[in-house]
Amino acid sequence: MAVIKIAKPGKSALSTDERDLAFSSKLDYLKEQASALVDTDNNGDLTITHNLGYVPAFTIFVADYSDTRMWFSYDMIGNVYATSTQLVIQSAMGAIKSKVYYALFSSQL
Amino acid sequence: MSPQIKIAKAGYDAETETDPRNFVFNQKNIYKIAFTGNLSLNVTYVDDGFGGTIGEGTVSFEHNLGYVPVAFAFSKDFGQQLPNFWPAGAGVAISISYKIDNDKIYITVSDTGVMGWTGDTIQFDFRYQIMYDKII
Numbered sequence: 186m187a188v189i190k191i192a193k194p195g196k197s198a199l200s201t202d203e204r205d206l207a208f209s210s211k212l213d214y215l216k217e218q219a220s221a222l223v224d225t226d227n228n229g230d231l232t233i234t235h236n237l238g239y240v241p242a243f244t245i246f247v248a249d250y251s252d253t254r255m256w257f258s259y260d261m262i263g264n265v266y267a268t269s270t271q272l273v274i275q276s277a278m279g280a281i282k283s284k285v286y287y288a289l290f291s292s293q294l
Numbered sequence: 295m296s297p298q299i300k301i302a303k304a305g306y307d308a309e310t311e312t313d314p315r316n317f318v319f320n321q322k323n324i325y326k327i328a329f330t331g332n333l334s335l336n337v338t339y340v341d342d343g344f345g346g347t348i349g350e351g352t353v354s355f356e357h358n359l360g361y362v363p364v365a366f367a368f369s370k371d372f373g374q375q376l377p378n379f380w381p382a383g384a385g386v387a388i389s390i391s392y393k394i395d396n397d398k399i400y401i402t403v404s405d406t407g408v409m410g411w412t413g414d415t416i417q418f419d420f421r422y423q424i425m426y427d428k429i430i
Contacts, residue, residue: 186304210301210318217323218314222430239315244364246394246429256362256429257393258377286429288364291314291322 220288229263229276229283240267242292247277248284329357329424336417337403339410347407354398355422362429365399367392370419380408399424
């Protein structure tokens with residue numbers, strides 16, 4: 186089977202060390218299937234429905250609703266979990282309206 | 295229709311496959327690393343005034359991307375992804391967390407005497423990965 190490889194500058198695509206490659210079709214990647222900047226409700230809660238049909242890997246960052254200069258990693262305060270149909274965010278920045286950036290990946294948990 | 299580049303995993307047909315799990319590349323965004331590196335923070339523990347001790351500090355890396363990027367941070371000491379919180383009763387004994395803005399990533403330690411005691415200086419080591427991909 187044909188393999189597509191792209192080497193990093195100064196490295197060979199024939200290298201057997203995958204760290205030398207920028208891309209290899211033999212590997213898998215965190216592919217962002219969906220992402221968005223969204224608002225929670227006034228309790229810091231938000232449920233996002235997805236149609237992936239499996240529980241996806243995800244990442245979340247949260248910020249104050251009225252001041253989005255500083256962003257925090259997702260579990261600073263609240264709780265986040267994914268199901269095969271939803272991403273559920275509870276108390277993003279506490280029990281207040283918050284800004285959320287989320288990304289759902291092609292990888293299955 | 296514009297040309298498309300898709301690479302299916304072995305055993306799948308890129309032209310007919312619809313499940314994103316079965317692609318190596320399906321034209322969706324892949325996070326691209328802009329910066330990766332190490333940071334160290336020396337935390338000096340002092341008397342908290344209540345008979346205990348407190349050690350706090352923040353270290354940062356200047357990315358200067360001009361926007362808030364997706365970023366990840368890890369504790370090299372504990373081999374854990376941040377943020378990390380050690381609970382103590384209803385409170386937190388030690389927290390190591392990070393935040394990001396247009397210019398920097400900041401990693402903060404706040405320890406109520408788990409790793410050190412008054413007069414100690416403890417070094418914490420971190421690894422960060424900052425993406426070109428934008429939050430806002």
